[in-house]
Amino acid sequence: MALAAAAAGAVVAVTLTAGTADAGTGTGYLHTSGNKIVDSTGATVRLTGINWFGMETDNHTFHGLWAGRPATWTQQIDHMAQLGFNTIRVPYTGDSLRAGATATSVNTDTNPELVGLSPLQILDKVVNYAGSKGMRIILDRHRPTAAGQTPLWYTAAASEASEIADWQSLASRYANNPTVIGADLFNEPHADGTDPNGTGSCWGCGDTTKDWRLAAERIGNAVLQTNSNWLIFVEGVSCDGNGGSPNVYDNIPDDPMACDWWGGNLSKAGTYPVRLNVANRLVYSAHDYGISVYDRQPWFKDPNFPNNLPDVWDHFWGYLYKQNIAPVLVGEFGSTLQNPLDTQWLTKLMQYMGQGTNGISFTYWSWNPDSGDTGGIVSDDWNTVNQAKMNIIGPYLNPPVGGGGPTSQGPTSPSPSRSVSTSPSPSRSASSSPPPANGACSATYEVTSSWPGSPGGFQTTVTVKAGTSAISKWTIKWTFANGQTITQLWNGTLTTSGSAVTVTNTAYNGTIPANGSTSFGFTGTWTGTNAVPTLTCTA
Structure with a gap:
């Protein structure tokens, strides 16, 4: 923090590979060239x-x-x-x-x-x-x-x-x-x-x-x-x-x-x-x-x-x-x-x-x-x-491209001396809309975490992908079948009618280049079973 001088679509779960992502933040170590930061391949980052x-x-x-x-x-x-x-x-x-x-x-x-x-x-x-x-x-x-x-x-x-x-x-x-x-x-x-x-x-x-x-x-x-x-x-x-x-x-x-x-x-x-x-x-x-x-x-x-x-x-x-x-x-x-x-x-x-x-x-x-x-x-x-x-x-913002952990995990941290009881890691469940055609879009719904309770809670990422042509706006729709409720949503505009959910793009993430993607996320509550809904995407 400073003081003034004078005053003081379809994207599935990430697959990890060696090196950092091959786009977004580049591949391998970074260096400079003139006024640019470039990756190990010479691509600008x-x-x-x-x-x-x-x-x-x-x-x-x-x-x-x-x-x-x-x-x-x-x-x-x-x-x-x-x-x-x-x-x-x-x-x-x-x-x-x-x-x-x-x-x-x-x-x-x-x-x-x-x-x-x-x-x-x-x-x-x-x-x-x-x-x-x-x-x-x-x-x-x-x-x-x-x-x-x-x-x-x-x-x-x-x-x-x-x-x-x-x-x-x-x-x-x-x-x-x-x-x-x-x-x-x-x-x-x-x-x-x-x-x-x-x-x-x-x-x-x-x-x-x-x-x-x-x-x-x-x-x-x-x-x-x-x-x-x-x-x-x-x-x-x-x-x-x-x-x-x-x-x-x-x-x-x-x-x-x-x-x-x-x-x-x-x-x-x-x-x-x-x-x-x-x-x-x-x-x-x-x-x-x-x-x-x-x-x-x-x-x-x-x-x-x-x-x-x-x-x-x-x-x-x-x-x-x-x-x-x-x-x-x-x-x-x-x-x-x-x-x-x-x-x-x-x-x-x-x-x-x-x-x-x-x-x-x-x-x-x-x-x-x-x-x-x-x-x-x-x-x-x-x-x-x-x-x-x-x-x-x-x-x-230039979003990171998911995947690509480090070539080495760095120093291995020893296990803490204090034992901890934890819940099992939730399985990641996902569903996708049909693959995008020319000028269309698709979407993937992925539950990234879930926890029990009365009601339980969960967090979801929805990834929107353009087809072979760029799109300038998108709308994702689905219907919850098991009483799920969205409590907080980011990177999208939410409208609900009963169990029917509609999410449209914000002013800054509506334009997606051909074969590109963006995402929005939300948290919610669930009772009974947290079933994954079927999505539709229109552009």
Whole structure:
């Protein structure tokens, strides 16, 4: 999370194969070519992901693991993938990597397989399950310690050497697992806005104690010594530190383009680039936020707002992409959207980053609803989707292609010492509508989880596939025969009449290319038997 610079069809169950998915997030390890991220075959990959935080806090693991159904840890990853997010950026602190670190606030009734596991062992599970969905993982050194964010990448309690050791440990741990694609070296280095002498991080100032560009080279090259396959993500600073003091709390007018969001200022990276010993591994990462986070950024007051924003982004980081210098990933951006101007900001930013394969990669902040300044994609139940946000973000997502777990499962987590009684894994039941013809569509209904009760509960994914011609809208219909009731549906518009169910596309997932697919999901209740209905699909 950032502070302002001045303020501080038919798709069946997934078949697992070696390597990550052959589309969506690409195949094998990733590297760079000009301003693009490419896979092992040279195909362009665009990361359109989400931040899931918590491992950087004193919980030492993902927030939301305290939630119940339908938001178990696997269901949350399923939900991210169903919405179209193909990457998870995972903030962490070195404290969570230490021997004896304990993960807290885990609902052991709904996540029994996590009982007794260390933070790293839980991370292993998330990595491997996300990989099975065709997703990628970016690890983010979010804080030196769980105590909080700092202007510099090191503190008296957490040295640069300790940061390098932590990164090398993680690089070694996931060296044979291409689901984990790289290291976001340090989150939001920034100037100390209370100090007119310009302490805190700078870019290109040459002082090894505060020049983040030089530190990124030292840390990044150390990581690549351990795992040369990783991408190295390097964030900007807030104020570059060259040619004067940073913006501070005083009565002297500041240059409106001297400082950006924490981590957002890469304006000097063209002149002072990060130099890595392994070619084609550098990705620059910027952060950007809306008015709900900090309303005094000068560009928000411009009478030409929001049409002035592309020039702002060009200045701070967009030029790196537009001039083919290096790829850019916007690692954090978000808003509550409570201010109508933020809707304009987010809409303009999504347009700027672009659609399809050729565009700037991003990871939205955040999945979590407990981000105080921005809220999340899901609400406090960790399941209900904020549709206003998804209506803007959804059209720009490149969904992961299911399947393709890692070539290695990574370190094997020992069984927890505490024994746990669990219910048998539910069998996955599915039915399909007829195969799609030219200009038509088909659909598959798959019960992905089910649990007993009075009534019982279940979660279902419905996948819609186009035939040999693209479609621009779709409608799925079925009739429940055993008293099932839908309680929550996402990625579709629901209409019911008794037991008859109709689901139509949303504004962002109606268009499906030839032989392509999309999906929606829902949770529901059942009594008696949870029979699988017969679906019809019209386009």
